[in-house]
Amino acid sequence: MNHRILGLTVRNFRTLTDTKLPLGALTVMVGPNAAGKSNVFHALEFLRGVSHDGIASALTERGGFERVAFRGGPKPVSRITIGVEGIWSEFASEESPDRYELSVNRRRVSTLEHRLYRHERFTQHPRQDTETSVELKSAAVEVNSPLATDGLEDPAGIDRMASALHRPLPWTTDSPTAHAVAEISRHLSEVRVFDPDVRAARQPSPITSSGRHLEDDASNLADFLKTLQAIRNDKGRRYVWEALLNDVRAVIPQIRDVHVVDTPGTYDHLSIELEEEGLRGRTRLEDASFGTVRVLCLLAIFHDPEPPALTCIEEIDHGIHPHALELLAGRLREASRRAQFLITTHSPVFVSELTPEEFVVCERGTDGASRIPALTPDEVQEVIDASEGMPIGELWFANTLGGGL
Numbered sequence: 487m488n489h490r491i492l493g494l495t496v497r498n499f500r501t502l503t504d505t506k507l508p509l510g511a512l513t514v515m516v517g518p519n520a521a522g523k524s525n526v527f528h529a530l531e532f533l534r535g536v537s538h539d540g541i542a543s544a545l546t547e548r549g550g551f552e553r554v555a556f557r558g559g560p561k562p563v564s565r566i567t568i569g570v571e572g573i574w575s576e577f578a579s580e581e582s583p584d585r586y587e588l589s590v591n592r593r594r595v596s597t598l599e600h601r602l603y604r605h606e607r608f609t610q611h612p613r614q615d616t617e618t619s620v621e622l623k624s625a626a627v628e629v630n631s632p633l634a635t636d637g638l639e640d641p642a643g644i645d646r647m648a649s650a651l652h653r654p655l656p657w658t659t660d661s662p663t664a665h666a667v668a669e670i671s672r673h674l675s676e677v678r679v680f681d682p683d684v685r686a687a688r689q690p691s692p693i694t695s696s697g698r699h700l701e702d703d704a705s706n707l708a709d710f711l712k713t714l715q716a717i718r719n720d721k722g723r724r725y726v727w728e729a730l731l732n733d734v735r736a737v738i739p740q741i742r743d744v745h746v747v748d749t750p751g752t753y754d755h756l757s758i759e760l761e762e763e764g765l766r767g768r769t770r771l772e773d774a775s776f777g778t779v780r781v782l783c784l785l786a787i788f789h790d791p792e793p794p795a796l797t798c799i800e801e802i803d804h805g806i807h808p809h810a811l812e813l814l815a816g817r818l819r820e821a822s823r824r825a826q827f828l829i830t831t832h833s834p835v836f837v838s839e840l841t842p843e844e845f846v847v848c849e850r851g852t853d854g855a856s857r858i859p860a861l862t863p864d865e866v867q868e869v870i871d872a873s874e875g876m877p878i879g880e881l882w883f884a885n886t887l888g889g890g891l
């Protein structure tokens with residue numbers, strides 16, 4: 487089944503006081519510095535943190551409730567909410583999506599003490615015309631389902647911060663609702679927020695069994711490229727690697743070949759070496775240019791035949807020549823047929839490759855809150871129609887679409 491997140495809802499998390507962001511196969515956010523684009527990534531990363539480590543740890547890792555709660559407005563925020571809707575159960579659809587929503591409430595319990603409580607709600611469609619829900623509120627779990635198999639063994643006495651995204655509930659049987667909840671949890675646990683650390687990507691990477699995906703910081707680049715190299719079709723051709731190499735050569739013409747080699751002096755590390763036009767010997771990735779490393783990282787992600795369900799990419803244009811961005815945008819669109827991508831950029835050239843549905847203008851008001859999206863796709867389309875064919879990137883740069891200074 488092709489799981490997809492159709493939308494993200496955030497309230498009072500950092501600058502996102504009231505954000506309802508529809509997500510397509512490819513969604514690209516633009517807007518001034520500090521508009522709140524990365525805060526959208528933080529919200530998704532927060533849900534990933536909850537699914538890995540639980541709510542309390544995810545909050546602690548980000549400095550606690552007060553640090554992540556919106557600091558604007560007349561009085562301190564007492565509730566943050568992050569939710570997603572999407573297709574996880576068999577009979578969910580765009581019209582009737584499944585939903586997950588997590589609220590964390592901060593309540594005063596005495597003159598000196600506040601306490602945090604979570605309210606978690608899952609809604610799914612495991613049978614035709616059947617909506618079921620699971621709600622965790624304080625110490626209670628409530629399952630609302632007409633299906634006989636959807637019972638819990640011991641619904642009482644759950645921790646007030648426990649999350650079913652993190653630990654499965656004690657279902658009595660093989661329950662279809664439990665299965666849908668597990669799918670939401672798995673999906674959110676796989677969200678990747680890609681923000682490569684070029685310095686780390688240049689270093690030899692250990693050979694691991696987790697070389698299946700490129701890590702958030704690209705620190706396993708060599709190991710992941712080796713994984714892509716090993717993929718062969720029926721005729722034994724390394725078709726993924728060949729396509730990736732062709733793109734590398736198109737974007738950085740002096741690169742003739744890319745090699746993944748055992749790092750000299752180690753048994754368990756891999757390094758990347760480049761063959762460059764006009765140069766004797768090979769260039770180690772440690773000595774390659776900043777943009778070369780970033781291009782390798784991005785192309786590795788776009789050529790991954792089985793990418794994680796959702797990849798967020800920070801500042802896709804960073805360090806990359808505008809002409810190269812056109813090719814990368816094409817590869818990104820192809821990759822978005824296999825998985826979902828959410829991107830930030832400051833490049834009008836990259837934006838010009840987008841359709842109005844893919845383009846999200848982000849702004850920040852004087853009240854400190856983000857406006858995301860600041861324009862609907864219809865409003866974007868109206869501006870495009872009135873411009874008589876001016877590229878969307880130029881319209882944005884000229885400040886006709888908002889998201890400028």
Ligand SMILES: Nc1ncnc2c1ncn2[C@@H]1O[C@H](COP(=O)(O)OP(=O)(O)OP(=O)(O)O)[C@@H](O)[C@H]1O
Binds near residue numbers: 499517520524552553
């Ligand atoms: N708890 C909070 N309450 C209100 N604002 C916050 C909170 N935490 C962070 N911020 C604000 O979020 C802003 C940064 O937002 P973000 O990183 O999402 O911007 P951005 O659009 O990604 O910008 P850039 O293009 O520079 O990367 C800062 O102005 C910071 O003060």
Ligand SMILES: [Mg+2]
Binds near residue numbers: 523524525830
């Ligand atoms: Mg940012």
